[in-house]
Amino acid sequence: MNPPTNTPPRWLLYGATGYTGVLIAEEAVRRGHRPVLAGRSREKLAPLASRLGLESVAVGLDDARGLVSALQGLPLVVHAAGPFVHTSEPMVQACLSAGAHYLDITGEIPVFENTFRHDAEAKDRGVVLMSGVGFDVVPTDCLARYVADKLPGAHELDLAIAVVSQASAGTTKSALEGLPSGGFVRRGGHLRPWPMGKGVRQVRFLDQERTVMPIPWGDLVTAWHSTGIPHITTYMAQSAAVAHALRFTFPVLRRLLAVDAVRGRLARLVESNVRGPDEQLRQTGYSQVWAEARAPDGRRVAAWLQTPEGYAFTAKSTVRAVEEVLASERRGAFTPAQAFGADFALSIEGVRREDAPA
Structure with missing residues (x-):
């Protein structure tokens, strides 16, 4: 076009x-x-x-x-x-x-x-x-809308992403700013705190089954506006070991990152050392998104998206x-x-x- x-x-x-x-x-x-x-x-x-x-x-x-x-x-x-x-x-x-x-x-x-x-x-x-x-949040937002449109009256929505790439300095610094706030889900139309590492589960993506953990993804806001579904959980694929370890280590990490000086020092290190994916990875990497909408009567609609590498x-x-x-x-x-x-x-x-x- x-x-x-x-x-x-x-x-x-x-x-x-x-x-x-x-x-x-x-x-x-x-x-x-x-x-x-x-x-x-x-x-x-x-x-x-x-x-x-x-x-x-x-x-x-x-x-x-x-x-x-x-x-x-x-x-x-x-x-x-x-x-x-x-x-x-x-x-x-x-x-x-x-x-x-x-x-x-x-x-x-x-x-x-x-x-x-x-x-x-x-x-x-x-x-x-x-x-x-x-990539924040077009694929997930569009897939959320897609499954919601196919299931009028849905009251629950789960979204999960799996990424084959690496983060840029800007993405990493944004994550550092958000980590002290902790995890969230949407329940009854409202954002609610959620312990990081809680709710680890398995999700079937297009290529394989992966371990995913709830994360505070932007769709907790956007999918609410796009679909009106009141109960939303957003997940990211992560190794089972990391996902389970976060449940115990995140409270300490969160307290450290709440200190402005610590967060500032880490941001400077990121700026100096993180470069983001090179051209080859942008050409070969990819991302997958899974979404499932559920209605109170037990009906479910699920779908997947596969996209090019996130920055591309x-x-x-x-x-x-x-x-x-x-x-x-x-x-x-x-x-x-x-x-x-x-x-x-x-x-x-x-x-x-x-x-x-x-």
């Missing part, structure tokens, strides 16, 4: 020099877009802008006027600078002030909740606010989301599946969906 108009789409990509930001910029150019690259450092932006033949602007997130000024004449922002729990709100406010759409690639629960708190403002300003347009998927899905938003008349805060439907994930090259046997 080509971009929606013959004029190359122009929009702002903030955090363009980060690991995922670079991939998004490259995919945008490949699809005929001309994003303006943005971030704090002019020195870091210049080589990327030169290589891709794009404009760039250096502005910090603490410069509210500068952000609004950078958005003048641009209809949309893709925000790719994390940890989003610290960076999202300034950009959301700039977008509301400038009348620009806001998209980000977060997987952080507080950010999703905050985005939806601005729904009325977004409608008043005539813009879309949408968090999670990458994020670059593609982000640019596709940009195209969909720019071509639509939607206004307000949305999840990807709310705005684009359960089949949006299938519009990404290399994604396939399979129904579980009835």
